[in-house]
Amino acid sequence: MTGPAQRPxxxxxxxxxLIPFGGEPQDAPTFAAAPGSAGADAHPLLARLNPExxxxxxxxxxxxxxATTWMADANECVAPRIGLPELPVMSWPEPSGTDDEDERLGLHWKTRALVARAAGRPFVWVDDEITGADRIxxxxxxxxxALLHRVDPxxxxxxxxxxxxxxxxxELS
Incomplete structure (x- = not known):
């Protein structure tokens, strides 16, 4: 049995x-904010967060x-609306010389940093921009x-x- 440090x-x-977008605005469901959480006026799409x-x-x-460009704002605006505690936040590296190469390969800008953060631990990446280049x-x-799980945005x-x-x-355990 693995301990918490070993969890994927x-x-x-x-x-x-978490926040569906694209398609017709009237097709997106909306949900009321949890008591004490940031209102929808904090970000126009927060009302699309399903509290479940x-x-x-x-x-x-x-x-x-x-693992989002929301960075720490995810803990301030998103987590309370869906009932999550404060979570660790992925920090993104500054742009580097590999960015042009990654773009030519079709590699997402998050991919290298996520693999580095995982440091060999099993991981799932849930995103709407994952491609075959990232999987390879x-x-x-x-x-x-690793499971790279693409979600329909x-x-x-x-x-x-x-x-x-x-x-x-x-299956990992």
Whole structure:
């Protein structure tokens, strides 16, 4: 049995997986803010956050890490609306000489940093911008198990996504 330090990481993007976007605005469901959380006026799309995401993410056997351009704002604006505690936040490196090469390869700008942060630990990356180039690069450069799970940004995380994540994470133990 592995301890908490050995739990897989789940790198979670906000825009797309948690806040659906694209498609017709009237097609996106909206939800009331939890008491004491930031109002929808804090960000116009926060009302699209389904409060059930918090419970479902917390039930997964992993350590959730914000992997989003929201950075610390994810803990201030998103976490309270879905009932999550403060989570670790991925810090992104400054642009470097590899950025041009990554762009030519079709590699997402987050990929290298997530693999470095995982440091061999199993991880799941939940994002709406994952491509085949990211999958190939992670397979070649990460020595642990990894699941790159692409979410449809028009729908966000669905029941099927949670089932796939839970199944993969439980297979590791």
């Amino acid at each position: 990481l789940l790198f979670l993007d906000v825009d797309g997986p 995401h918090g419970r479902r993410l917390a039930a997964l056997p992993c350590e959730v890490v914000w 690069w992670v397979a070649a450069h990460h020595r642990g198990h 028009r729908r966000g995380l669905t029941d099927a996504d949670y089932l796939a994540l839970d199944s993969w994470l439980r």
